[in-house]
Amino acid sequence: MQVDFYHLTSMPLERALPRIAERVLESGARLLIVAGDDAQRAALDRLLWEYSSDSFLPHGCEGGEEDADQPILIAGDVNAANNAQHVALVDGNWRDDALDFDRAFHFFDEERIAEARAAWRSLGEGDNVERRYWKQNDAGRWEQAA
Template structure:
């Protein structure tokens, strides 16, 4: 188990691409933790998710409420897996450890290809995770599709 999937956004915004990825995670039967670094940015993402930007309704909440443990998708800045997630999604440069990636069903690093800082953070995460022996895949958007560009063993 445990691989890190890097999703390089070059055509879509996070607000457009993330609901699609989250929908696929729920279809797989996974509970999801979306980990960010900035509560204000997560709050904006929460609003976008409630607008229904994705293919279907995505039940979710922001950490700090009374029902965090019940949320199928929990947006948080903490590293505590309150909702017993088997899929962890890093946005806005949030850190993933190799230990949590190895125990998850899926870990994703979703980053903005038009932001040099985000790209560098993703490169650093790739080096850190693969250096610790974590399997990783790198996917980039091409012509409206995800195309696998690299994979480690």
């Protein structure tokens, strides 16, 4: 199990998440995107349709008749109705249920850094969890820092 911590400093979630989602789909895997807030989930739904004029990320929002068929599913909790192997926690809240996936992406900003550090420490105590910390350099590119 791999957990990637993404510290959002200069690049907002709206630019980082679609790139991760594209890579997950290119690998042939499915993605569950988790956000606890209804408004954030609605904004993510719009984002995945509109983020690029020359690309599109097929997805749905939890509660539809075809949840199981969605390559990307946006949900309020860690329940992969689409049988996703990867989960993106995008509201800054770590959820231990993410450990049931092959890979977890934990996005957080400065407001949630204390919680992210606590999650990092607790995951370091577990077996079979590879943790990676990604930060942005001065050019806005992601660099693995730990």
